[in-house]
Amino acid sequence: xxxxxxxxxxxxxxxxLDHGRHPRHAGRLAAFDAAAKGDNPMCGDRIxxxxxxxxDGHVEQAGFEARGCxxxxxxxxxxxxxxxGTSVDEVRALFSAFxxxxxxxxxxxxxxxxxxxxxxxxxxxxxxxxxxxFPSRVKCATxxxxxxxxxxxxxxxxxSE
Amino acid sequence: MTRHDATGMARLRADFPILTQRVHGRDxxxxxxxxxxxxxxxxxxxxxxxxxxxxxxVHRGLHWMSERATDAYEATRDDVARLLNxxxxxxxxxxxxxxxxxxxxxxxxxxxxxRPGQAVLISEMEHxxxxxxxxxxxxxxxxxxRVAPVTDAGExxxxxxxxxxxxxxxxxxxxxxxxxxxxxxxxxxxxxxIAHAHGAKILLDGSQAIVHRRVDVQALDxxxxxxxxxxLYGPTGIGVLWGRRALLEAMPPFLGGGDxxxxxxxERSTWxxxxxxFEAGTPAIIEAAGLSAAIRxxxxxxxxxxxxxxxxxxxxxxxxxxxxxxxxxLGRAQDRGGVVSFxxxxxHAHDVATLLDRQGIAVxxxxxxxxxxxxxxxxxxxxxxxxxxxxxxxxIEALATGLERVREFFA
Ligand SMILES: Cc1ncc(COP(=O)(O)O)c(C=O)c1O
Numbered sequence: 417x418x419x420x421x422x423x424x425x426x427x428x429x430x431x432x433l434d435h436g437r438h439p440r441h442a443g444r445l446a447a448f449d450a451a452a453k454g455d456n457p458m459c460g461d462r463i464x465x466x467x468x469x470x471x472d473g474h475v476e477q478a479g480f481e482a483r484g485c486x487x488x489x490x491x492x493x494x495x496x497x498x499x500x501g502t503s504v505d506e507v508r509a510l511f512s513a514f515x516x517x518x519x520x521x522x523x524x525x526x527x528x529x530x531x532x533x534x535x536x537x538x539x540x541x542x543x544x545x546x547x548x549x550f551p552s553r554v555k556c557a558t559x560x561x562x563x564x565x566x567x568x569x570x571x572x573x574x575x576s577e
Numbered sequence: 578m579t580r581h582d583a584t585g586m587a588r589l590r591a592d593f594p595i596l597t598q599r600v601h602g603r604d605x606x607x608x609x610x611x612x613x614x615x616x617x618x619x620x621x622x623x624x625x626x627x628x629x630x631x632x633x634x635v636h637r638g639l640h641w642m643s644e645r646a647t648d649a650y651e652a653t654r655d656d657v658a659r660l661l662n663x664x665x666x667x668x669x670x671x672x673x674x675x676x677x678x679x680x681x682x683x684x685x686x687x688x689x690x691x692r693p694g695q696a697v698l699i700s701e702m703e704h705x706x707x708x709x710x711x712x713x714x715x716x717x718x719x720x721x722x723r724v725a726p727v728t729d730a731g732e733x734x735x736x737x738x739x740x741x742x743x744x745x746x747x748x749x750x751x752x753x754x755x756x757x758x759x760x761x762x763x764x765x766x767x768x769x770x771i772a773h774a775h776g777a778k779i780l781l782d783g784s785q786a787i788v789h790r791r792v793d794v795q796a797l798d799x800x801x802x803x804x805x806x807x808x809l810y811g812p813t814g815i816g817v818l819w820g821r822r823a824l825l826e827a828m829p830p831f832l833g834g835g836d837x838x839x840x841x842x843x844e845r846s847t848w849x850x851x852x853x854x855f856e857a858g859t860p861a862i863i864e865a866a867g868l869s870a871a872i873r874x875x876x877x878x879x880x881x882x883x884x885x886x887x888x889x890x891x892x893x894x895x896x897x898x899x900x901x902x903x904x905x906x907l908g909r910a911q912d913r914g915g916v917v918s919f920x921x922x923x924x925h926a927h928d929v930a931t932l933l934d935r936q937g938i939a940v941x942x943x944x945x946x947x948x949x950x951x952x953x954x955x956x957x958x959x960x961x962x963x964x965x966x967x968x969x970x971x972x973i974e975a976l977a978t979g980l981e982r983v984r985e986f987f988a
Pocket of ligand 1: 612
């Protein structure tokens with residue numbers, strides 16, 4: 417088997433294959449405070465996202481329904497996992513750090529140094545960093561995050577095109 | 578047997594310089610010809626020679642160079658007329674691609690000839706380029722849009738097609754001659770006969786069909802036929818609309834500008850004769866030279882040889898892929914060309930395409946610009962392998978082996 421093919425293990429790490437196949441946070445929330453859709457018209461990936469806020473304004477829970485590749489489903493699932501318990505400002509910080517990681521392989525130091533808790537969450541997303549070597553797949557990883565930002569900003573629809 | 582039997586066809590690969598490229602350290606296995614075909618050296622050379630020896634604007638200069646460029650450009654019109662067996666060269670209109678050709682008809686025939694209340698009939702297996710222009714016409718001009726369904730096997734439902742024409746309100750049928758997703762070749766002659774019997778004109782989208790088989794617009798008795806140069810081994814940026822002269826003459830222009838006029842004053846302008854009425858602005862002069870070379874290249878090999886070669890490959894691919902555990906093929910039409918869409922259990926089409934790409938194998942994944950068709954089959958996307966005259970059995974084997982690996986990867 418060629419080296420190049422084996423390099424795919426960097427993209428499709430076990431965590432991704434596992435969460436892509438058996439997402440833990442799939443499903444519409446029975447009660448929610450915000451929702452958004454994400455759409456990648458180029459490839460047909462779609463996600464719907466629901467958020468429930470705690471009384472203090474933190475994200476309490478996220479649920480999603482996605483039709484897409486292993487990368488986009490795994491990314492949505494890991495995202496739903498890490499955003500639980502974060503403030504809206506922290507979500508924005510995580511998004512920009514994650515986007516940077518997806519594009520360049522690692523996040524700028526500033527973002528990950530913000531707090532130990534955020535750094536830990538970002539670490540949980542690290543298996544997705546492999547997409548940076550597959551430019552046409554970066555959008556698969558970031559689509560759920562665009563939907564998340566649309567949900568917290570109240571813009572409802574987004575596109576990662 | 579012609580000069581181009583199986584070994585003859587294999588030798589043609591050498592005409593396509595790009596096929597010696599390596600991708601991710603592997604020999605390129607290019608199975609995406611339905612999206613765009615690779616170019617033989619003859620096409621590349623024709624464009625280079627045009628730029629190096631006889632390039633100027635056309636239909637404008639009185640100087641020698643412009644006359645030569647005009648002659649060459651107009652000679653391509655003769656090549657296209659011959660390829661399609663069009664009755665007249667003036668019936669050949671150059672466009673940018675199939676999309677523009679369909680838009681031209683939707684605009685000029687749609688608004689100029691069809692009346693509000695009449696309808697256009699398309700099918701469920703159309704490319705977006707043969708859907709969206711008609712929706713725009715519907716919304717702007719009140720012309721209805723009807724859709725003929727496809728069967729589970731991926732063939733056009735002929736009974737439903739005829740039923741949709743029965744009330745005589747359909748003014749124009751616009752339908753594909755070959756599906757870019759299912760590989761289905763539609764029974765064009767019958768579709769034309771049925772359309773005419775109900776008083777409708779018919780446009781055939783030959784973007785895929787003309788790559789694989791001989792098209793004779795007179796034998797088909799069609800009214801409009803469109804195709805795009807880049808899928809026929811020619812360059813991007815040039816496509817063709819053929820239409821019956823009487824229809825073209827009855828249609829108002831599409832775009833306005835230079836070259837398409839007879840005279841212009843600030844009060845009014847008058848139009849040039851067909852086909853120039855529809856060719857506003859400086860056309861794709863260099864690309865026309867490339868298209869001419871592509872047509873000559875295909876003609877020299879012959880559609881019989883191309884068709885036989887691709888039928889062999891397609892049969893082989895269908896059998897080989899179907900034997901792989903978890904692979905399901907979309908589209909089981911009796912009459913089909915070298916396009917095979919498939920799904921792999923437990924793996925999304927994009928993941929399949931990425932894993933194949935890393936083995937040097939280029940396939941397309943997605944909705945293939947045919948979202949309504951995908952929805953018809955309850956799918957978001959498929960992977961698609963498509964073949965050209967340079968495709969080999971060894972490449973089909975590489976695809977099958979590659980897919981086995983992908984299957985193991987996601988097992
Ligand atoms: C059946 C069919 N129709 C139309 C088109 C549009 O061709 P183009 O993009 O060159 O206009 C394509 C290819 O993309 C096609 O496969």
